[in-house]
Amino acid sequence: MSSDLLFASVRPLLETPQPATLGPGPRPGVLPVETLNRRLEALLAQTPRTRAAQDAMRGLVLLWHDHLEAAHALVRGLENPDGRLLHGIMHRREPDYGNAKYWFRRAGSHRCYPPLAERLTAALAEAGEPELNRRLFPRGVWDPFGFVDLCEAAASLTPDHPRVARLQEVQRLEFEVLAEHWCGAAEGAG
Numbered sequence: 001m002s003s004d005l006l007f008a009s010v011r012p013l014l015e016t017p018q019p020a021t022l023g024p025g026p027r028p029g030v031l032p033v034e035t036l037n038r039r040l041e042a043l044l045a046q047t048p049r050t051r052a053a054q055d056a057m058r059g060l061v062l063l064w065h066d067h068l069e070a071a072h073a074l075v076r077g078l079e080n081p082d083g084r085l086l087h088g089i090m091h092r093r094e095p096d097y098g099n100a101k102y103w104f105r106r107a108g109s110h111r112c113y114p115p116l117a118e119r120l121t122a123a124l125a126e127a128g129e130p131e132l133n134r135r136l137f138p139r140g141v142w143d144p145f146g147f148v149d150l151c152e153a154a155a156s157l158t159p160d161h162p163r164v165a166r167l168q169e170v171q172r173l174e175f176e177v178l179a180e181h182w183c184g185a186a187e188g189a190g
Contacts (some may be wrong), residue, residue, distance in 0.1 A: 007183035009043050013061045014175055019168040021159075022151045023095055025066030033070050036061055049182075056082040057182045063090055064175055081107050082182070088144060089174075097152045104144040112181040113142040119173055129166060136170070147174075 013036065017029035031039075040061060044054045055074050062071040068090055075086045088103035117137055124133045135146045147170065154164050 003184040006043065006047055007180055010040075010057065010061070010179055010183060011176075013039060014064050014172075014179060016065070019172050020064050020066065020093070020175070022093065022154055022164065022167055022171065024068055024093055027066060030065040030067075033062065033065075033067050036065060036067070052078055052080055052082065053182055056086060057179065059083075059086045059090075060175060060178055060182070063093065068094060081110050084108075085110050085112075085144075085178075088148075092148050092151055095151070095155060097148050100148050101145055104148070107144075109141070112177055115181070116174060116177045117142045119177055120170060123169070123173060127166065127169075132166065132170070 018027050021027055037058070040058050044057065055078055059071045059074040059078070062074065063086070071086070071090050075083045075090060077083070078086065084103050084107035088100045088107060091100035091103060120142070121133060121137060135150060136143055138146060150167055154167050157164050
């Protein structure tokens with residue numbers, strides 16, 4: 001299965017009636033773990049991705065659907081930058097902000113940060129959010145620690161606050177870029 005076809009097949013699993021919350025959820029409209037695993041098994045069986053790349057994709061989809069414990073069980077076994085990045089996202093949503101930062105430090109400068117920065121910079125500029133651009137890209141590159149800080153600050157806001165919705169959109173784009181990254185990862189790539 002080509003990378004484009006795989007992403008086209010995975011993308012609907014990241015489309016839910018409501019965006020993922022910045023916290024743990026749960027929210028209405030998410031699919032059960034069993035359904036997600038069944039759908040992912042069918043998709044991933046048709047690809048030459050490594051087990052680690054498949055587990056990263058599975059973890060990402062589970063996180064999007066608020067299954068933090070199931071995702072955590074997967075990412076604990078991924079001792080590579082992808083697993084560490086997902087581990088940080090999982091703890092950010094938990095919320096355990098200090099632990100999220102620990103895992104983002106361990107992930108280092110992940111190779112999906114440049115495409116994420118490109119996509120988000122454009123989206124935030126279009127939305128008229130220069131302050132968010134400054135906080136998320138202080139040196140022109142994606143700063144996962146800045147996003148953790150913004151999520152922590154947003155935890156005291158009401159769910160319908162415009163800042164929460166904007167950060168949920170940032171998170172949605174983060175998940176989309178990661179899915180594209182892992183769909184494009186060839187056999188042997190992490």
